[in-house]
Amino acid sequence: DARVTQTPRHKVTEMGQEVTMRCQPILGHNTVFWYRQTMMQGLELLAYFRNRAPLDDSGMPKDRFSAEMPDATLATLKIQPSEPRDSAVYFCASGRTASYNEQFFGPGTRLTVL
Amino acid sequence: AQSVTQLGSHVSVSEGALVLLRCNYSSSVPPYLFWYVQYPNQGLQLLLKYTTGATLVKGINGFEAEFKKSETSFHLTKPSAHMSDAAEYFCAVSTPNAGGTSYGKLTFGQGTILTVHP
Numbered sequence: 001d002a003r004v005t006q007t008p009r010h011k012v013t014e015m016g017q018e019v020t021m022r023c024q025p026i027l028g029h030n031t032v033f034w035y036r037q038t039m040m041q042g043l044e045l046l047a048y049f050r051n052r053a054p055l056d057d058s059g060m061p062k063d064r065f066s067a068e069m070p071d072a073t074l075a076t077l078k079i080q081p082s083e084p085r086d087s088a089v090y091f092c093a094s095g096r097t098a099s100y101n102e103q104f105f106g107p108g109t110r111l112t113v114l
Numbered sequence: 115a116q117s118v119t120q121l122g123s124h125v126s127v128s129e130g131a132l133v134l135l136r137c138n139y140s141s142s143v144p145p146y147l148f149w150y151v152q153y154p155n156q157g158l159q160l161l162l163k164y165t166t167g168a169t170l171v172k173g174i175n176g177f178e179a180e181f182k183k184s185e186t187s188f189h190l191t192k193p194s195a196h197m198s199d200a201a202e203y204f205c206a207v208s209t210p211n212a213g214g215t216s217y218g219k220l221t222f223g224q225g226t227i228l229t230v231h232p
Contacts, residue, residue: 004157031218042224043204074160091157097218100146100165101208105157 001028004106006092012112018080021109023092024073032075034060034067035091035102046090049075050097081114116141116193120223128231133177135193135226137205139184147188148206148220149179158204164188175199200230 005024012018025032034046041068047067050054057067064083079086087109093103121136137143146165150158162173169181175198179190188205205223 014206043221043222048219056219093158093216098161100210101218101220102148102163103161103220104157105150105159107157 002104004094005090005107006090006106006109008108008109009107010112013082014112014114016081017030017085017113018078019082019086019111019113021077021090021092021111022085023074023077023094023106025077025092025094026104027073029096029104031095031097031101031103033093033095034075034077035093037091037108038088043091058113071091079111082112087111088111105112116209116221118205118221118223120205120226122226123224124227124229126229126231127195128151130194133190133199133228134173135144135190135203135205135228137179137188137223138186138206139156139207141207141209144183145209146206147179147181147190147205149173149190150204150206150207150222152202152225154201161190161203170187175177177193193209195228195230197230197232200228202227206214 007022036044043108046060049069054067066078089108091108092106095103117140119138148163149161152158164171164181174202177192202225204225206220208220
Protein backbone atom coordinates (compact mmCIF):
# COMPACT_ATOMS: atom_id res chain seq x y z
CA ASP A 1 0.00 0.00 0.00
CA ALA A 2 1.92 3.02 -1.30
CA ARG A 3 1.84 6.06 0.97
CA VAL A 4 3.44 9.44 1.33
CA THR A 5 5.62 9.49 4.42
CA GLN A 6 6.61 12.54 6.42
CA THR A 7 9.13 13.01 9.20
CA PRO A 8 9.05 14.08 11.92
CA ARG A 9 5.38 13.74 12.82
CA HIS A 10 5.73 16.24 15.64
CA LYS A 11 8.29 18.94 16.26
CA VAL A 12 8.56 21.40 19.12
CA THR A 13 11.28 24.00 18.85
CA GLU A 14 12.21 27.41 20.11
CA MET A 15 11.99 30.61 18.15
CA GLY A 16 15.04 31.19 16.02
CA GLN A 17 15.90 27.53 15.54
CA GLU A 18 16.14 25.84 12.15
CA VAL A 19 13.44 23.31 11.31
CA THR A 20 13.67 20.73 8.52
CA MET A 21 10.71 18.61 7.46
CA ARG A 22 11.08 15.68 5.12
CA CYS A 23 8.74 13.95 2.72
CA GLN A 24 9.03 10.76 0.72
CA PRO A 25 6.57 10.87 -2.19
CA ILE A 26 4.97 7.78 -3.65
CA LEU A 27 7.27 6.03 -6.09
CA GLY A 28 6.44 7.01 -9.66
CA HIS A 29 4.68 10.24 -8.79
CA ASN A 30 6.02 13.28 -10.63
CA THR A 31 4.42 16.10 -8.62
CA VAL A 32 5.10 17.08 -5.01
CA PHE A 33 3.32 19.73 -3.00
CA TRP A 34 3.89 21.33 0.40
CA TYR A 35 0.84 22.71 2.21
CA ARG A 36 0.42 24.47 5.55
CA GLN A 37 -2.79 24.17 7.54
CA THR A 38 -3.86 26.46 10.37
CA MET A 39 -7.20 27.20 11.97
CA MET A 40 -7.09 30.80 10.81
CA GLN A 41 -5.84 30.41 7.24
CA GLY A 42 -7.00 26.91 6.39
CA LEU A 43 -5.04 24.94 3.80
CA GLU A 44 -2.38 26.99 1.98
CA LEU A 45 -0.13 25.85 -0.86
CA LEU A 46 3.49 26.68 -0.09
CA ALA A 47 5.45 25.00 -2.88
CA TYR A 48 4.97 22.83 -5.95
CA PHE A 49 7.48 20.63 -7.75
CA ARG A 50 6.96 18.84 -11.02
CA ASN A 51 9.58 16.35 -12.19
CA ARG A 52 11.71 17.67 -9.29
CA ALA A 53 11.72 21.20 -10.69
CA PRO A 54 10.33 23.95 -8.46
CA LEU A 55 7.44 25.54 -10.30
CA ASP A 56 5.58 27.64 -7.81
CA ASP A 57 6.63 28.85 -4.39
CA SER A 58 4.59 32.04 -4.40
CA GLY A 59 2.78 30.99 -1.23
CA MET A 60 5.97 30.63 0.74
CA PRO A 61 7.62 33.35 2.86
CA LYS A 62 10.89 33.41 0.97
CA ASP A 63 12.96 35.16 3.57
CA ARG A 64 12.81 32.18 5.92
CA PHE A 65 11.35 29.22 4.04
CA SER A 66 13.01 27.06 1.42
CA ALA A 67 11.89 23.90 -0.37
CA GLU A 68 14.04 21.46 -2.32
CA MET A 69 13.89 18.06 -3.99
CA PRO A 70 17.42 16.67 -3.94
CA ASP A 71 16.19 13.48 -5.57
CA ALA A 72 12.95 11.83 -6.64
CA THR A 73 12.50 10.11 -3.29
CA LEU A 74 12.97 13.10 -1.01
CA ALA A 75 11.46 16.55 -0.66
CA THR A 76 12.43 18.93 2.12
CA LEU A 77 10.91 22.06 3.61
CA LYS A 78 13.18 24.17 5.76
CA ILE A 79 12.40 27.12 8.01
CA GLN A 80 15.27 29.25 9.22
CA PRO A 81 14.85 31.03 11.57
CA SER A 82 11.53 29.72 12.86
CA GLU A 83 8.95 32.01 14.46
CA PRO A 84 5.90 31.30 16.63
CA ARG A 85 3.61 32.22 13.72
CA ASP A 86 5.03 29.24 11.80
CA SER A 87 3.25 26.89 14.19
CA ALA A 88 0.97 24.79 11.99
CA VAL A 89 0.54 21.36 10.43
CA TYR A 90 2.62 20.96 7.29
CA PHE A 91 1.44 18.43 4.72
CA CYS A 92 3.28 16.93 1.82
CA ALA A 93 1.31 15.48 -1.09
CA SER A 94 2.36 13.74 -4.27
CA GLY A 95 0.58 12.93 -7.50
CA ARG A 96 0.89 12.17 -11.19
CA THR A 97 -0.07 14.56 -13.93
CA ALA A 98 -1.05 11.48 -15.98
CA SER A 99 -3.61 10.53 -13.33
CA TYR A 100 -6.02 13.50 -13.34
CA ASN A 101 -3.80 15.39 -10.89
CA GLU A 102 -5.16 13.41 -7.96
CA GLN A 103 -3.03 14.10 -4.90
CA PHE A 104 -2.11 11.73 -2.10
CA PHE A 105 -1.43 13.34 1.24
CA GLY A 106 1.01 12.40 3.94
CA PRO A 107 0.04 12.38 7.63
CA GLY A 108 1.58 15.80 8.26
CA THR A 109 4.18 17.32 10.56
CA ARG A 110 2.75 19.24 13.49
CA LEU A 111 5.16 22.08 14.24
CA THR A 112 5.07 24.11 17.43
CA VAL A 113 7.44 27.06 17.74
CA LEU A 114 7.72 28.43 21.26
CA ALA B 115 -8.23 30.72 -13.44
CA GLN B 116 -10.05 28.02 -11.54
CA SER B 117 -11.70 28.49 -8.16
CA VAL B 118 -13.85 26.55 -5.70
CA THR B 119 -16.51 27.78 -3.31
CA GLN B 120 -17.87 25.61 -0.56
CA LEU B 121 -21.11 26.96 0.81
CA GLY B 122 -21.18 26.70 4.58
CA SER B 123 -18.06 26.36 6.69
CA HIS B 124 -20.01 24.27 9.21
CA VAL B 125 -22.84 21.79 8.62
CA SER B 126 -24.59 19.95 11.41
CA VAL B 127 -26.87 16.94 10.94
CA SER B 128 -28.45 14.28 13.08
CA GLU B 129 -27.34 10.69 12.84
CA GLY B 130 -29.36 9.01 10.11
CA ALA B 131 -30.17 12.27 8.33
CA LEU B 132 -29.18 13.25 4.80
CA VAL B 133 -25.77 14.84 4.39
CA LEU B 134 -25.46 17.55 1.74
CA LEU B 135 -22.23 19.49 1.34
CA ARG B 136 -22.22 22.10 -1.39
CA CYS B 137 -19.43 22.89 -3.83
CA ASN B 138 -19.43 25.24 -6.79
CA TYR B 139 -16.48 25.69 -9.10
CA SER B 140 -15.25 28.03 -11.73
CA SER B 141 -13.24 26.71 -14.65
CA SER B 142 -12.81 27.71 -18.26
CA VAL B 143 -12.89 24.09 -19.43
CA PRO B 144 -14.59 20.94 -18.10
CA PRO B 145 -12.66 20.26 -14.93
CA TYR B 146 -11.60 17.31 -12.88
CA LEU B 147 -13.39 17.47 -9.52
CA PHE B 148 -12.55 15.89 -6.18
CA TRP B 149 -13.84 15.56 -2.66
CA TYR B 150 -11.36 14.90 0.13
CA VAL B 151 -12.07 14.13 3.78
CA GLN B 152 -9.86 14.99 6.73
CA TYR B 153 -10.40 13.25 10.04
CA PRO B 154 -8.93 14.84 13.17
CA ASN B 155 -5.14 14.75 13.28
CA GLN B 156 -4.87 13.08 9.88
CA GLY B 157 -4.01 14.06 6.33
CA LEU B 158 -6.54 14.51 3.56
CA GLN B 159 -7.95 11.34 2.03
CA LEU B 160 -9.69 11.06 -1.33
CA LEU B 161 -13.43 10.36 -1.06
CA LEU B 162 -14.30 10.42 -4.76
CA LYS B 163 -13.47 12.11 -8.03
CA TYR B 164 -15.05 13.05 -11.32
CA THR B 165 -12.90 13.00 -14.44
CA THR B 166 -15.02 12.07 -17.45
CA GLY B 167 -18.05 9.93 -18.23
CA ALA B 168 -20.87 9.28 -15.78
CA THR B 169 -21.73 12.44 -13.89
CA LEU B 170 -22.84 10.64 -10.73
CA VAL B 171 -19.81 9.26 -8.98
CA LYS B 172 -19.72 7.03 -5.96
CA GLY B 173 -17.00 7.08 -3.38
CA ILE B 174 -16.01 5.45 -0.16
CA ASN B 175 -18.17 5.25 2.96
CA GLY B 176 -21.45 5.63 1.06
CA PHE B 177 -20.77 9.11 -0.28
CA GLU B 178 -21.61 10.21 -3.80
CA ALA B 179 -21.46 13.41 -5.81
CA GLU B 180 -23.00 14.60 -9.03
CA PHE B 181 -21.25 16.79 -11.58
CA LYS B 182 -23.73 19.34 -12.94
CA LYS B 183 -22.11 21.37 -15.66
CA SER B 184 -25.05 23.74 -16.11
CA GLU B 185 -24.92 24.63 -12.42
CA THR B 186 -21.11 24.42 -12.12
CA SER B 187 -21.68 22.32 -9.04
CA PHE B 188 -20.32 19.13 -7.51
CA HIS B 189 -22.31 18.64 -4.30
CA LEU B 190 -21.48 15.77 -1.97
CA THR B 191 -24.29 13.67 -0.49
CA LYS B 192 -24.83 10.69 1.76
CA PRO B 193 -28.34 9.37 2.44
CA SER B 194 -27.80 8.57 6.11
CA ALA B 195 -25.17 10.19 8.31
CA HIS B 196 -23.12 8.18 10.73
CA MET B 197 -21.22 9.46 13.73
CA SER B 198 -17.98 8.39 12.05
CA ASP B 199 -18.65 10.85 9.20
CA ALA B 200 -17.78 13.78 11.46
CA ALA B 201 -14.78 15.38 9.77
CA GLU B 202 -13.76 18.26 7.52
CA TYR B 203 -14.53 17.93 3.84
CA PHE B 204 -12.70 19.68 1.02
CA CYS B 205 -13.82 20.13 -2.56
CA ALA B 206 -11.05 20.56 -5.14
CA VAL B 207 -10.75 21.25 -8.87
CA SER B 208 -8.05 20.83 -11.45
CA THR B 209 -8.04 21.88 -15.06
CA PRO B 210 -7.03 19.38 -17.72
CA ASN B 211 -4.29 20.66 -19.98
CA ALA B 212 -3.81 23.78 -17.91
CA GLY B 213 -0.70 25.62 -18.93
CA GLY B 214 2.28 26.83 -16.99
CA THR B 215 2.42 26.45 -13.26
CA SER B 216 -1.28 25.51 -13.03
CA TYR B 217 -0.59 22.19 -14.74
CA GLY B 218 -0.84 19.39 -12.20
CA LYS B 219 -2.29 21.49 -9.39
CA LEU B 220 -5.47 21.22 -7.39
CA THR B 221 -7.36 24.27 -6.17
CA PHE B 222 -9.05 23.55 -2.84
CA GLY B 223 -12.12 25.08 -1.29
CA GLN B 224 -12.03 26.41 2.25
CA GLY B 225 -13.47 23.24 3.73
CA THR B 226 -16.74 22.32 5.47
CA ILE B 227 -16.74 20.87 8.96
CA LEU B 228 -19.46 18.24 9.32
CA THR B 229 -20.82 17.59 12.79
CA VAL B 230 -23.09 14.60 13.40
CA HIS B 231 -25.36 14.65 16.44
CA PRO B 232 -26.66 11.45 18.07
